[in-house]
Every structure is written in C-alpha cells, then in structure tokens.
Amino acid sequence: MPKKLDDTLFSDATRAVVGEVDRVSAAVQSAAWIRAGALLLEAPAVFTIGTGRSGLALQMAAMRFMHLGLATHVVGETTAPAIGARDVLVAASGSGSTKRVVRAAETAREQGAEVVALTTAPESALARAATEVLVVPAADKQDFDGNASVQYGGSLFEQSVLLVTDALFHALWQTSGTQARELWRLHANLE
Numbered sequence: 692m693p694k695k696l697d698d699t700l701f702s703d704a705t706r707a708v709v710g711e712v713d714r715v716s717a718a719v720q721s722a723a724w725i726r727a728g729a730l731l732l733e734a735p736a737v738f739t740i741g742t743g744r745s746g747l748a749l750q751m752a753a754m755r756f757m758h759l760g761l762a763t764h765v766v767g768e769t770t771a772p773a774i775g776a777r778d779v780l781v782a783a784s785g786s787g788s789t790k791r792v793v794r795a796a797e798t799a800r801e802q803g804a805e806v807v808a809l810t811t812a813p814e815s816a817l818a819r820a821a822t823e824v825l826v827v828p829a830a831d832k833q834d835f836d837g838n839a840s841v842q843y844g845g846s847l848f849e850q851s852v853l854l855v856t857d858a859l860f861h862a863l864w865q866t867s868g869t870q871a872r873e874l875w876r877l878h879a880n881l882e
C-alpha cells in the first residue's frame with residue numbers, strides 16, 4: 692500500500708514531472724520541429740494517429756490544428772476520410788514499434804502522404820517509415836529501471852508529445868497574426 696501523501700510528496704512529485712518535461716522538450720531538435728510546422732501548413736489535410744496515451748496526447752494536438760483552420764482528422768474516427776498525396780500523418784509512438792501506428796505510417800507513405808513521427812526511438816520502424824522524425828529523448832514505456840525517467844511507463848514521452856505539439860500550435864498561431872477571438876469561431880459550440 693502507498694504511504695499517506697503529504698506536502699513534501701506533492702512537491703517532490705510535481706518537481707520531478709515538471710523538471711523531466713522541461714529537459715526533454717528542450718532537447719527536441721528545433722530544425723525538425725520547424726520542418727514539421729511547414730509540412731502542416733502546406734498539407735491539404737492533417738491526420739493524427741497514436742494508441743493509448745500517445746494517441747490521447749495527439750488528439751489534443753489535433754483539436755488545436757483544427758482551431759488553426761487546418762483540415763484535421765483523427766485516424767479511427769468514423770468521419771476520417773482517405774489520406775492522399777501531400778497530406779500529413781502525424782504519428783506518435785514512444786517505442787516506435789506499435790503495429791497500428793507503423794502500419795498507418797507505411798500506408799500513408801504508399802499514398803504519397805508525408806509522415807511526421809514523434810518517437811523516442813530514431814532507429815524504430817516508425818522512424819524509418821517517416822519523412823520527418825521528431826526525436827523526443829524520453830523513456831521507453833518499458834524502461835522499468837528508471838534510467839531515462841523516474842516516471843511510470845511512457846508518461847514522460849506522452850507529456851512531451853503534448854508540449855511539443857502545443858508549442859508548434861502556439862508558434863503557428865503567433866505567426867499567423869490571427870486574433871484569439873477569430874480562432875474562437877472554430878471552437879466547438881455543441882459541447
């Protein structure tokens with residue numbers, strides 16, 4: 692059983708998470724991040740794919756891409772259409788080996804689409820299938836010895852996916868010159 696929580700545990704845990712995310716997101720190569728942003732702006736449509744928490748982090752990114760006015764689809768949603776030439780698939784997999792994600796990346800390439808991969812594993816099947824790789828130097832979800840992160844599973848990777856893509860959205864929004872009030876027109880109004 693875990694011991695009773697207290698102020699020190701709260702402070703230590705929070706610092707551990709924030710410190711790791713700060714270190715890892717700052718280590719992502721800016722050149723790859725910049726090229727990924729350019730691909731998104733040129734794409735007729737943007738698709739996202741990831742499973743588990745990696746997919747959930749990208750669903751948050753997908754919403755923001757939609758707010759920017761990009762035609763955005765989450766793979767697996769019933770309304771997601773076919774991917775085509777010059778579209779961009781943004782794929783997140785910490786391990787870079789999750790079959791559904793790798794298969795989607797390979798299919799996207801066969802259709803002439805670009806694939807932006809976020810992964811901890813630059814030599815992985817996902818990275819090989821991608822046209823642009825954002826290496827997120829976080830822990831693999833099976834790093835049970837805590838070598839690359841003190842957090843459980845792929846938490847550090849999944850948090851970093853959200854940060855890196857939120858930073859991408861922020862930069863694209865700032866450079867678009869669009870006011871927050873204008874973006875709000877695309878915010879869901881059926882919620």
Ligand SMILES: O=C([C@H](O)CO)[C@H](O)[C@H](O)COP(=O)(O)O
Nearest residue numbers: 743744745784785786789844845
């Ligand atoms: O949800 C996940 C798990 O809890 C790890 O923290 C992962 O995101 C899921 O298992 C997918 O794995 P990857 O494709 O290796 O990111």
